[in-house]
Amino acid sequence: MEQALSKMQEYNQRVKKLLPGGVHYNFNLPWEETPIHFVKAKKSRVWDMNGKEYLDLYARFGAFIVGHGNEEYNESLKETIDRVLSVSHFDLDAEALELIAQFIPSAEMIRFGLSGTEIVQNALRLARAYTGKNRFVRFIGHYHGNADNIMGGKPVNKEEPVPSDYKGDLKGTEGRAKDILENQSYLIPWNDDQVLEDLLIRKGDEIAAVIMEPVCVNGGSVMPAPEYLKKVRSLCDQYQVVLIFDEIITGFRMGIGGAQKEFGVTPDLTTLGKAIAGGGVPVSALAGKKEIMQLLVDKKVVHAGTFNGYPLGTAAVKSTLEMLSRNQGEAIVKMNKRATDIYQIMKAEADKVGLPLTIQGPCGCAAYHCTNKELENPSQYSFDIMSLDIILNTNLAKNGILVSSISRLYPNISLDQEDVDWFRSHVKQALEETKELYD
Numbered sequence: 001m002e003q004a005l006s007k008m009q010e011y012n013q014r015v016k017k018l019l020p021g022g023v024h025y026n027f028n029l030p031w032e033e034t035p036i037h038f039v040k041a042k043k044s045r046v047w048d049m050n051g052k053e054y055l056d057l058y059a060r061f062g063a064f065i066v067g068h069g070n071e072e073y074n075e076s077l078k079e080t081i082d083r084v085l086s087v088s089h090f091d092l093d094a095e096a097l098e099l100i101a102q103f104i105p106s107a108e109m110i111r112f113g114l115s116g117t118e119i120v121q122n123a124l125r126l127a128r129a130y131t132g133k134n135r136f137v138r139f140i141g142h143y144h145g146n147a148d149n150i151m152g153g154k155p156v157n158k159e160e161p162v163p164s165d166y167k168g169d170l171k172g173t174e175g176r177a178k179d180i181l182e183n184q185s186y187l188i189p190w191n192d193d194q195v196l197e198d199l200l201i202r203k204g205d206e207i208a209a210v211i212m213e214p215v216c217v218n219g220g221s222v223m224p225a226p227e228y229l230k231k232v233r234s235l236c237d238q239y240q241v242v243l244i245f246d247e248i249i250t251g252f253r254m255g256i257g258g259a260q261k262e263f264g265v266t267p268d269l270t271t272l273g274k275a276i277a278g279g280g281v282p283v284s285a286l287a288g289k290k291e292i293m294q295l296l297v298d299k300k301v302v303h304a305g306t307f308n309g310y311p312l313g314t315a316a317v318k319s320t321l322e323m324l325s326r327n328q329g330e331a332i333v334k335m336n337k338r339a340t341d342i343y344q345i346m347k348a349e350a351d352k353v354g355l356p357l358t359i360q361g362p363c364g365c366a367a368y369h370c371t372n373k374e375l376e377n378p379s380q381y382s383f384d385i386m387s388l389d390i391i392l393n394t395n396l397a398k399n400g401i402l403v404s405s406i407s408r409l410y411p412n413i414s415l416d417q418e419d420v421d422w423f424r425s426h427v428k429q430a431l432e433e434t435k436e437l438y439d
């Protein structure tokens with residue numbers, strides 16, 4: 001074991017010489033201080049270079065919903081590779097698009113892209129063109145990708161109340177174009193329609209869009225307050241503002257119709273990504289009202305991308321949505337049942353060892369927090385809670401359970417009873433180790 005471990009560490013050093021930090025993105029999972037290199041995967045399990053086995057509730061930041069080695073999914077990709085690997089317009093386009101339109105209420109028309117980041121930018125561009133206005137509203141604790149104008153930053157609208165106990169990282173990133181946040185958006189607290197209304201009363205004539213995660217998964221998997229989404233919808237109508245739901249996580253994970261179906265609130269534009277193509281290959285999508293998407297038809301708004309609509313991606317979307325929707329969404333119901341078992345076990349074991357723990361959010365994209373009280377707003381996700389969550393995250397990984405940073409639990413449709421049993425037998429140690437530090 002000792003020798004095997006050093007083999008992976010050695011490999012890690014080799015990678016680090018060329019790869020900054022040894023990882024392909026900066027949002028390191030805590031256990032990636034020494035990244036784990038994986039060699040194989042099956043269903044919900046992955047194995048590292050040392051032969052150590054893990055239960056994969058990380059699922060590539062929630063994208064990987066089909067499970068490893070999913071035969072139906074893999075066959076559809078193989079068939080596509082053998083038939084037609086690279087063309088711009090593919091003979092599965094209609095099927096894939098019709099499936100999205102069938103399930104996502106706002107999807108009157110759809111364009112494909114590759115990443116969530118780019119598709120969010122395209123949504124904002126469309127909203128600006130449609131309204132003739134310039135700025136957008138975004139919310140503390142929500143994440144919409146790795147672009148200069150949308151990451152972090154101080155709440156720009158200084159008059160707006162920002163909860164004084166908010167200790168999250170508002171810094172975002174160095175190196176962005178000067179004043180890009182201040183000039184483009186207002187960053188305000190979420191789940192408070194009065195704050196939004198006050199802003200729209202004063203600045204509605206310059207606001208093109210309101211963008212939010214309808215369930216704030218990135219801010220701790222926080223649910224919208226009752227009626228909040230409906231109120232936001234009506235405010236957007238009143239002030240001629242395009243409402244964008246970023247359903248890159250919730251789309252297809254919070255039921256096949258996303259949060260918009262679940263809550264009965266239809267946005268003007270929806271951004272989709274991650275699980276839309278199963279998680280094995282990258283696809284994002286911009287879905288929206290015909291009237292707004294018409295700007296693309298008329299070529300008044302540019303949307304471009306070398307690989308948009310590539311056959312493997314389109315085949316993956318078709319295969320994934322067929323699987324998720326078959327027999328009244330049986331696969332998601334089953335996945336949610338296993339996930340619920342896992343959450344109940346985690347809570348019961350935490351109670352036994354005396355570690356405060358709350359699990360919240362939709363089944364398909366829940367989060368745990370080391371606190372006794374459910375977060376009602378991402379701004380309540382304090383540094384203290386987050387720090388403990390990170391420690392538990394690391395201890396879970398040490399004990400053979402991978403979760404997504406910081407504390408998200410992403411099930412996939414291949415989860416079975418053996419996985420639930422594995423979780424039961426491995427979670428206790430991780431909770432105990434975290435409790436020791438908590439004390």
Ligand code: PMP
Nearest residue numbers: 115116117143144145246248249
């Ligand atoms: N929006 C949301 C809600 C996300 O969670 C993410 C990714 N975590 C993005 C946008 C950006 O997507 P991508 O990483 O594919 O650029």
